[in-house]
Amino acid sequence: MSKITVNIPQHQYEIVTGKNILKSLPAYLNSGFKTNRLFFIIDSKMYKRNTSKVDQVLTSTGNRSVKMLLTATEKNKTYESLIKIHRRMIKSGCGRDCIVVAIGGGITGDVTGFAAATYMRGVRYVQVPTTLLAMVDSSVGGKTGINLDTTKNIIGAFHQPQRVFCDLEFLHTLDKTELICGMGEVAKYAFLTNEKFYDYVYHNFDKILKLNNSILNRVVSESVNFKRNVVEKDEKESGLRKILNLGHTFAHAIESVLNHKIKHGQAVVAGIAMALYLSGELGILNGDKAFKYFRLLEKFKPYINFPELNTNKMYNVMKHDKKNRQNEIRFVLFNDFGNLLLDVKAGKAQVMLAVKKGLEFFA
Numbered sequence: 079m080s081k082i083t084v085n086i087p088q089h090q091y092e093i094v095t096g097k098n099i100l101k102s103l104p105a106y107l108n109s110g111f112k113t114n115r116l117f118f119i120i121d122s123k124m125y126k127r128n129t130s131k132v133d134q135v136l137t138s139t140g141n142r143s144v145k146m147l148l149t150a151t152e153k154n155k156t157y158e159s160l161i162k163i164h165r166r167m168i169k170s171g172c173g174r175d176c177i178v179v180a181i182g183g184g185i186t187g188d189v190t191g192f193a194a195a196t197y198m199r200g201v202r203y204v205q206v207p208t209t210l211l212a213m214v215d216s217s218v219g220g221k222t223g224i225n226l227d228t229t230k231n232i233i234g235a236f237h238q239p240q241r242v243f244c245d246l247e248f249l250h251t252l253d254k255t256e257l258i259c260g261m262g263e264v265a266k267y268a269f270l271t272n273e274k275f276y277d278y279v280y281h282n283f284d285k286i287l288k289l290n291n292s293i294l295n296r297v298v299s300e301s302v303n304f305k306r307n308v309v310e311k312d313e314k315e316s317g318l319r320k321i322l323n324l325g326h327t328f329a330h331a332i333e334s335v336l337n338h339k340i341k342h343g344q345a346v347v348a349g350i351a352m353a354l355y356l357s358g359e360l361g362i363l364n365g366d367k368a369f370k371y372f373r374l375l376e377k378f379k380p381y382i383n384f385p386e387l388n389t390n391k392m393y394n395v396m397k398h399d400k401k402n403r404q405n406e407i408r409f410v411l412f413n414d415f416g417n418l419l420l421d422v423k424a425g426k427a428q429v430m431l432a433v434k435k436g437l438e439f440f441a
Contacts, residue, residue, distance in 0.1 A: 080299050084218070084306050086238055086313055093218060093306070095244040095298050097291060100131060103179075103206065103243055104138035110240075111202070113175045115142055117167055119190040121182025122147040124208050127251040132181060144170045150185040152338040155225045157233075163193040174198045177240070183209035183256075184216035184342065188231070191222030195237035205239045208248035210260020211343050214267065214301035217242050219309040219319075228334040229398050236314055244302075246294055255341060257287055258381040262343025265374055266324050266350060267301040273415045275300055276374065283377045321418045323401060324410045325349030328433065331395040335388055347378045352436035357411040357419075359428045364414050371412070375439070382440050389433050393426065 079096030094102075107116055116139050125132055125147060136143045146166050148159065167176070178201060180190035187205050194203035207217035223234020249257070261283070268276040279286070282293050305322065312319040329349030333342060354371055357363035363371070396407050407429070408421040424432075 080295065082299065082303055082306055084238070085310050086220070089238050091239060091241050093242040093244065093302050095213070095246070095295060095302070097246050099243055100135060100206065100245040100247070103135055103204075106241065107139050107177065107179070107204070111175075111177050113142065113173075113177050115144065115170060115172045115176040116179060117170060117172050117176055118143060118145050118179045118181060119148055119163060119186060119193070120145060121150040121186040121208065123150065124182050124186075124248070124251070128208075128248065131247075144172075148182065148186055148189065150182050150189075152185065152225060152230075152333070155185050155189055157224065157226075159189055160193055160196070160224060163189070164197055167193070167197055172197070172201070174201060176201050178203035179206065180204070181206040181208060182212075183207065184212045187212055187217050188221070188223050188234070191220070191237050191239070192224055192234055195222050195235040200237065202240050203237070205242040207242065207244055209252060209256055210249055210298075211256075211263050212260075213244040213246075213249075213298050214260060215263040215305065215322075217244070218302055218305050219322075220313065228395060229400070230330045230333060232398075232400055238313075244298060246289075246291060246298070249289055249294065254287065254381070257289075258378065259341035259343030261286065261378070262341075262346040264297055264301060265347060265378070266322075267304055268374060269324060269350065269371075269412060269415060270321055270418065271300070271304050271416060276415055280374045280377070283374070317420070320401065320410055320420045324412065324418060325351075325353045327396055327399050327401060327407065327409055328352040328392075328436070330399065331392040332384075332387065334395045335391045336385060339385060340382075344378075344382050347375060347382060348384070348436055348440055351375050351439050352432045353409065354412055355435040356409060356424055356428060356432035357413065359432060360411065360422065360424060362411050362413050362419060362422070367414070372439070379440060384437060384440060387437060389430060389437075392433060393430060396429070 178194040205217040220238035223231040329345035
């Protein structure tokens with residue numbers, strides 16, 4: 079088991095990673111908080127695969143616990159779902175001292191975190207990510223939110239959890255598509271950190287998909303540790319934290335245009351490829367290493383198959399991206415491992431060419 083401490087001003091919390099660590103959650107909840115209500119929001123699909131494991135937590139926390147299942151899809155990441163949660167919390171007698179617990183993937187964590195951030199102007203919550211993507215990325219850093227129409231995560235708040243429990247045993251219940259989705263965010267960290275971590279992910283790609291425990295633990299821990307360093311320096315994404323959006327301007331547009339028919343992590347991989355191509359078009363990318371930069375993305379080709387994509391619609395969606403400034407699309411672009419440029423502007427022709435090349439790469 080490994081522990082990483084996040085030091086946010088006036089708020090410190092731990093991210094715990096290991097096998098079978100969910101069993102330590104009841105003791106943490108029972109001894110760490112004075113409250114009459116523990117409100118669990120649980121991904122319904124994950125719950126079917128892990129019923130006894132999750133029920134043991136609920137039983138161990140006694141009659142203070144309330145369970146609410148969430149159908150965790152992008153289409154349910156809405157105001158309507160938020161209102162249902164808040165109504166259930168009120169009905170269950172949740173006061174300002176209640177603890178909200180998210181058990182599920184990124185969507186569950188985002189919606190639950192936002193529900194906690196907005197209920198009674200903010201109550202405490204705990205993250206239990208059950209997917210690789212949620213473990214390495216979305217459960218850490220306090221970003222919470224919901225979608226509105228075709229715009230992803232446009233409504234939200236920064237609200238840090240009390241603790242994050244990454245139990246690697248949950249990953250054994252995931253299908254290959256979910257693991258590839260998580261690997262999309264791992265690939266992002268491979269570009270953001272350094273060449274050594276990039277090579278480690280590249281050479282161990284297949285072992286990660288086969289759930290080699292020691293390799294998984296290192297990949298999760300190193301990704302989380304990198305994000306922790308960034309979040310501590312820039313909690314509210316006013317500067318440095320923007321690097322975590324590498325590929326995401328493209329990715330969110332792909333997801334919206336395809337009506338979320340592909341997973342977020344798959345879109346992120348394509349988005350990174352497009353960001354690399356755009357970086358090349360603008361003369362930012364170190365062209366001598368271009369082959370190496372794309373080697374890791376090549377690993378994803380057997381697992382990514384895009385349906386026909388309207389690239390003009392995609393560009394229009396990008397014009398509404400929440401990272402834009404002065405009504406201009408701003409990109410996070412890539413120069414070398416660990417060397418990113420923020421808020422880069424680009425002409426439409428250059429963007430569209432990068433999109434075209436990125437889609438051809440995965441064709």
